[in-house]
Amino acid sequence: MSETNKATIEQYRNSFLSEVEANVEEGEWVKMCMQCGVCSGSCPLGKHWAHPPQEIFMMIRAGKRDEVLASDSMWMCTSCYNCVVRCPRQLPITHIMHGLATYAKKLGLVPQNQPTAKFAEIFWNNMMKKGRVNELKLGLSLYFKDGFGAGIKESLRNKDLGMKMMKAKRMAASEFFGGHGVKDIGGVQKMIQKAQEIEDARMKKFD
Amino acid sequence: MSEQAEKKYAAYICTGCGIGDRLDAGELEQTASRDGRMNLVKQHEMLCNRDGVQMIRNDIDKEGVNHAVIIACSRRAKVEAFGFNDIAMTRCNIREGVIWARPDTDEAKETTQEMANDYIRMSCGEIKQMEKPTASGQQSRNPNVLVVGGGITGMTAAIEAAEAGYTVHLVEKSGALGGHAARLHKRVPFKAAPVGTLNSPGANLPMPEDTGIADMIAAVEGNGNIKLYLNSTVTKTSGAPGRFSVDISTESGDTTTENIGSVIQATGFNLYDPGNLPEFSYAGSPDIITNLEMEELANAAGDGPIKRPSDGKEVTSVLFVQDAGQNSTEEGRLPYDSGIGDLVSIKQALYFKHHNGASCDTTICFDNLRTPGAPGEDFYRSGQKNGVIFTKSDVREITPGDAISVKMHDKILDEKVEVKVDLVVLDLGMVPNSGPDPYAANEALESLSDEDKAEELETQAAHAADETSVKVESILNLDYRQGTDLPHLKHGFTDSHFICFPYETRRTGIYAAGPVRRPMDMKQAMDDATGAAMKAIQEIENAAQGRAAHPRVGDLSYPTFRKEGCTQCKRCTVECPFGAIDEDEETYPVYNEARCRRCGTCMGACPVRVISFENYSVNTVGAQIKECEIPEEWDEKPRILVLACENDAYPALDQAAMSGEEISPWARVIPVRCLGSTSLSWVTDALNNGFDGIILMGCKRGDDYQCHFVRGSAMANERMAKVGDTLETLNLEPERVVVHEVAITDIERAPALIKDMEETIEKIGLSPFKF
Numbered sequence: 001m002s003e004t005n006k007a008t009i010e011q012y013r014n015s016f017l018s019e020v021e022a023n024v025e026e027g028e029w030v031k032m033c034m035q036c037g038v039c040s041g042s043c044p045l046g047k048h049w050a051h052p053p054q055e056i057f058m059m060i061r062a063g064k065r066d067e068v069l070a071s072d073s074m075w076m077c078t079s080c081y082n083c084v085v086r087c088p089r090q091l092p093i094t095h096i097m098h099g100l101a102t103y104a105k106k107l108g109l110v111p112q113n114q115p116t117a118k119f120a121e122i123f124w125n126n127m128m129k130k131g132r133v134n135e136l137k138l139g140l141s142l143y144f145k146d147g148f149g150a151g152i153k154e155s156l157r158n159k160d161l162g163m164k165m166m167k168a169k170r171m172a173a174s175e176f177f178g179g180h181g182v183k184d185i186g187g188v189q190k191m192i193q194k195a196q197e198i199e200d201a202r203m204k205k206f207d
Numbered sequence: 208m209s210e211q212a213e214k215k216y217a218a219y220i221c222t223g224c225g226i227g228d229r230l231d232a233g234e235l236e237q238t239a240s241r242d243g244r245m246n247l248v249k250q251h252e253m254l255c256n257r258d259g260v261q262m263i264r265n266d267i268d269k270e271g272v273n274h275a276v277i278i279a280c281s282r283r284a285k286v287e288a289f290g291f292n293d294i295a296m297t298r299c300n301i302r303e304g305v306i307w308a309r310p311d312t313d314e315a316k317e318t319t320q321e322m323a324n325d326y327i328r329m330s331c332g333e334i335k336q337m338e339k340p341t342a343s344g345q346q347s348r349n350p351n352v353l354v355v356g357g358g359i360t361g362m363t364a365a366i367e368a369a370e371a372g373y374t375v376h377l378v379e380k381s382g383a384l385g386g387h388a389a390r391l392h393k394r395v396p397f398k399a400a401p402v403g404t405l406n407s408p409g410a411n412l413p414m415p416e417d418t419g420i421a422d423m424i425a426a427v428e429g430n431g432n433i434k435l436y437l438n439s440t441v442t443k444t445s446g447a448p449g450r451f452s453v454d455i456s457t458e459s460g461d462t463t464t465e466n467i468g469s470v471i472q473a474t475g476f477n478l479y480d481p482g483n484l485p486e487f488s489y490a491g492s493p494d495i496i497t498n499l500e501m502e503e504l505a506n507a508a509g510d511g512p513i514k515r516p517s518d519g520k521e522v523t524s525v526l527f528v529q530d531a532g533q534n535s536t537e538e539g540r541l542p543y544d545s546g547i548g549d550l551v552s553i554k555q556a557l558y559f560k561h562h563n564g565a566s567c568d569t570t571i572c573f574d575n576l577r578t579p580g581a582p583g584e585d586f587y588r589s590g591q592k593n594g595v596i597f598t599k600s601d602v603r604e605i606t607p608g609d610a611i612s613v614k615m616h617d618k619i620l621d622e623k624v625e626v627k628v629d630l631v632v633l634d635l636g637m638v639p640n641s642g643p644d645p646y647a648a649n650e651a652l653e654s655l656s657d658e659d660k661a662e663e664l665e666t667q668a669a670h671a672a673d674e675t676s677v678k679v680e681s682i683l684n685l686d687y688r689q690g691t692d693l694p695h696l697k698h699g700f701t702d703s704h705f706i707c708f709p710y711e712t713r714r715t716g717i718y719a720a721g722p723v724r725r726p727m728d729m730k731q732a733m734d735d736a737t738g739a740a741m742k743a744i745q746e747i748e749n750a751a752q753g754r755a756a757h758p759r760v761g762d763l764s765y766p767t768f769r770k771e772g773c774t775q776c777k778r779c780t781v782e783c784p785f786g787a788i789d790e791d792e793e794t795y796p797v798y799n800e801a802r803c804r805r806c807g808t809c810m811g812a813c814p815v816r817v818i819s820f821e822n823y824s825v826n827t828v829g830a831q832i833k834e835c836e837i838p839e840e841w842d843e844k845p846r847i848l849v850l851a852c853e854n855d856a857y858p859a860l861d862q863a864a865m866s867g868e869e870i871s872p873w874a875r876v877i878p879v880r881c882l883g884s885t886s887l888s889w890v891t892d893a894l895n896n897g898f899d900g901i902i903l904m905g906c907k908r909g910d911d912y913q914c915h916f917v918r919g920s921a922m923a924n925e926r927m928a929k930v931g932d933t934l935e936t937l938n939l940e941p942e943r944v945v946v947h948e949v950a951i952t953d954i955e956r957a958p959a960l961i962k963d964m965e966e967t968i969e970k971i972g973l974s975p976f977k978f
Contacts, residue, residue, distance in 0.1 A: 013524070013568045014565075014566065014568050014594055014596070017594065017596070018566075018594075028408045028409075029408055031408065031591050031592065031594055031596075032408055032588065032591050032592065033591075034587070034591070034597075035597070035599065035619060054619075055619065055620065058598075058617075058619045058620055059620065061596050061597075061598070062596075062598070062617065062620060062624075064620075089406065089588075090406045090407075
């Protein structure tokens with residue numbers, strides 16, 4: 001994949017746009033953006049984004065491949081769908097943001113220690129083990145993602161919440177050992193593997 | 208009038224619409240017969256119904272009534288019912304003008320009745336000065352339309368007029384029909400995507416389509432009603448609507464003279480000269496081209512890819528610079544935007560997507576993307592769908608080279624970038640192809656001091672003698688006293704009244720259509736041409752009957768002058784906004800009433816008051832001023848004379864009354880055809896008669912004028928500037944005479960202006976001229 005990263009992209013050329021169209025979920029919509037900026041204005045987290053959606057679309061069209069894919073902007077999307085509802089051109093902006101994030105992850109371009117990207121990874125790995133999300137382990141691995149000391153601190157900070165969840169039977173200590181799963185975890189894993197193969201075959205090479 | 212030996216005056220009082228309840232009809236009748244000295248006075252409970260109208264008709268037919276005053280509603284209401292064209296007739300407005308303008312209270316009763324009595328006296332005075340208007344006898348029906356210009360506009364106008372049964376003479380300067388449109392590869396689509404087309408990147412959106420110009424040329428050539436003159440120009444146009452005489456000359460000098468009814472000027476546009484834009488290096492590379500050259504490049508490609516002009520290399524990247532030299536404040540550049548350049552560039556970018564494949568990079572650098580017209584938004588989406596990149600940016604510099612370098616500022620990403628492309632297309636603006644503006648020299652001089660003016664005239668003379676100087680060639684070669692061509696409105700576009708009458712120019716019977724009138728695309732030009740053809744036909748039919756076509760449609764009256772009194776001062780010939788008046792060898796005015804719009808600006812201009820219409824003159828208004836009863840000073844009832852433009856100010860006052868606004872009981876409103884027809888003598892007479900204040904209400908003047916007669920209100924304003932001297936000699940306060948610009952929408956403001964005058968009079972006191 002490293003070769004893909006090196007693809008020479010010239011500015012204001014169609015090459016990166018074509019790549020997005022081919023490899024990013026709903027990427028064929030990017031060219032239809034008319035730069036009104038309603039999405040950026042509607043985003044509740046907009047001010048925390050380095051590049052709001054409308055700007056990301058323009059950057060794609062301007063051929064700024066590295067800047068777009070290495071950006072943490074699309075990782076900030078909370079899927080509130082405000083932008084999708086308001087877009088006068090009816091672009092599925094939320095889906096495009098997630099599509100871009102997935103593609104960046106595939107290319108290994110996600111910024112280091114991007115918390116939402118990290119959480120997504122933890123969530124995925126947690127789920128793939130048993131076919132179900134293990135709440136206890138998910139919480140703990142999230143707390144300990146930045147090291148042991150930080151993990152203890154974070155766990156203590158949330159201990160009251162944890163106790164309440166135990167009391168309400170939303171979380172069980174027994175889950176720490178193994179935990180429950182689906183009947184045929186091997187089948188689930190095979191299914192996911194097959195899907196991944198299909199997806200990889202569909203991806204076009206841009207190198 | 209000689210044919211009518213005896214004048215019989217009649218007044219008809221309507222008591223409907225509450226007039227009878229609010230006013231003492233018996234007293235009104237008495238006023239009309241005793242003060243107004245009418246031979247016959249009748250009342251009717253609803254004059255505008257069939258019975259009422261029949262009553263008047265019977266009197267005209269059987270009793271010999273030939274001068275009538277209709278004392279009822281405003282002259283703007285019930286126009287059809289009271290359309291007695293075979294007699295001299297005036298309307299006395301006691302509905303909107305009196306009862307609706309005044310409150311229905313006991314205190315107001317007396318002044319309201321006085322108001323109505325006054326208006327009746329005034330109208331009865333007016334009718335005695337009026338004659339039945341009759342056509343001049345100059346008129347004739349001439350079903351020939353001259354179309355100047357054989358482009359898409361001219362051809363459409365020619366086909367439309369020919370299909371309506373008129374004979375068309377189509378004059379084209381070049382050797383072929385089609386104009387710019389014939390050079391196009393494809394045209395911007397005419398229709399939007401079908402209703403219900405999904406908003407998706409896969410939607411079926413409109414694409415560039417065949418120009419259809421070949422079919423149109425065939426239709427013109429195959430039409431028996433169209434006579435074609437190629438390689439020809441108009442070398443002389445004289446006469447007036449219905450009787451133009453036009454010389455059409457070929458390059459070799461062969462001239463045919465045709466009798467023409469009306470003229471359509473469809474001379475189109477020229478492209479702005481890219482040589483004036485050094486930053487875009489048009490001259491520096493054959494690969495930096497204009498939008499029209501782009502069309503030829505696409506035509507040359509045939510079925511293969513588009514190749515760049517310099518070395519025949521297949522184009523892999525092209526950049527469009529939008530609004531090059533347009534929307535600019537810099538001198539020598541276009542201050543406007545032709546508005547269609549973005550549609551054209553989308554179309555041309557799609558040429559590349561079609562001919563050179565989807566991988567050909569097409570970038571459109573715009574500042575404000577505008578895609579007007581029905582298919583506009585869909586066509587924009589069509590461009591996006593096909594991968595045209597739109598970049599809001601400011602192109603700063605283009606450097607020629609094997610790969611042309613374009614330096615720009617991306618306004619969305621806010622950064623400076625440099626792009627290398629194979630081909631650059633400049634979106635240049637449309638410059639109207641109009642003849643020289645007859646008023647240009649005067650306007651430039653108006654703003655100068657006397658010293659500078661002399662100097663400027665000298666430079667102009669020197670410039671004219673210099674043979675290398677570029678001279679704009681005349682298109683129509685009008686043999687008019689006021690110049691050879693249509694006057695310009697703004698930026699060289701020929702237009703007359705941009706709000707109300709878009710096809711009218713300031714020369715009656717000559718209509719401008721297409722991009723010579725304002726920048727437009729093919730679809731708009733075709734619609735425009737159809738409109739102009741209809742106006743040309745309308746003019747022919749009106750001229751045939753000696754009637755005005757516009758804006759006083761159907762008016763048979765026309766101005767004449769009393770030669771014995773004329774001092775040959777030329778003021779009327781100079782000030783006529785429509786060039787209707789020529790001069791004979793002795794500089795007496797020569798009226799061409801078919802060119803006349805009946806505004807009366809000449810009448811207002813005449814210092815010796817010898818110009819008049821049969822039913823509108825210095826005397827008709829003068830009589831109204833004289834007949835208004837001025838109360839004695841100790842009555843403490845002031846009188847305010849309002850001379851209101853009948854196009855805007857008068858209807859505004861009518862509308863005010865209808866919406867329940869009160870109008871001062873002291874006001875006496877006299878409608879005038881245009882404030883430009885106002886004679887200074889009316890002001891002097893009114894002051895001498897004891898009026899306490901005078902308000903002149905005209906339309907907005909200046910660059911964004913709303914005057915139906917273009918210069919009328921401006922002329923009036925200029926003339927009234929001199930009224931101060933009159934007031935001084937009479938020893939009166941200058942506040943007693945004011946000029947206001949009133950729009951038709953000034954429903955609250957118009958009565959308020961009269962109220963202001965009432966307060967002014969209260970402050971400065973009544974006029975001392977009450978006898």
